[in-house]
Amino acid sequence: MDTDLYSFKINLGKRIKALREERGLTQPVLGALIDKDYQVLGRIENGRVNPSSFLVYQIASALKVTMSEIFDFSKLSDS
Numbered sequence: 001m002d003t004d005l006y007s008f009k010i011n012l013g014k015r016i017k018a019l020r021e022e023r024g025l026t027q028p029v030l031g032a033l034i035d036k037d038y039q040v041l042g043r044i045e046n047g048r049v050n051p052s053s054f055l056v057y058q059i060a061s062a063l064k065v066t067m068s069e070i071f072d073f074s075k076l077s078d079s
Contacts, residue, residue, distance in 0.1 A: 010047035011073040012056075017045040018076065019063050033062035 020030050020041075027038035027045070034055070043049045044059075051059075060070045 005050065006047070009050050011076060012051075012071070013045040013047040014076050015070060015073060016041075016059055016063075019065055019070070020045075023063060025063075030059070030062055034058040 020027070025033075027041045031038040031041050036055075036058075040049075041059075044051050044055075056070055057067060060067050063070075
């Protein structure tokens with residue numbers, strides 16, 4: 001497995017989860033906002049899938065953040 005891709009997917013998922021939780025949203029609520037099943041979000045947040053750029057855009061819009069904020073992995077905690 002490509003370790004760069006693996007790290008990217010894990011970090012993207014952690015960042016989306018952190019932003020979602022900061023806003024007090026559950027996976028089902030965010031899923032409803034982007035017209036996706038909450039299980040899709042679970043797979044993204046767990047780093048199991050590499051979402052399309054459009055899906056990341058939809059998530060960013062629903063969370064009211066910029067795409068840059070989604071990809072700012074420096075905001076991730078070490079835990």
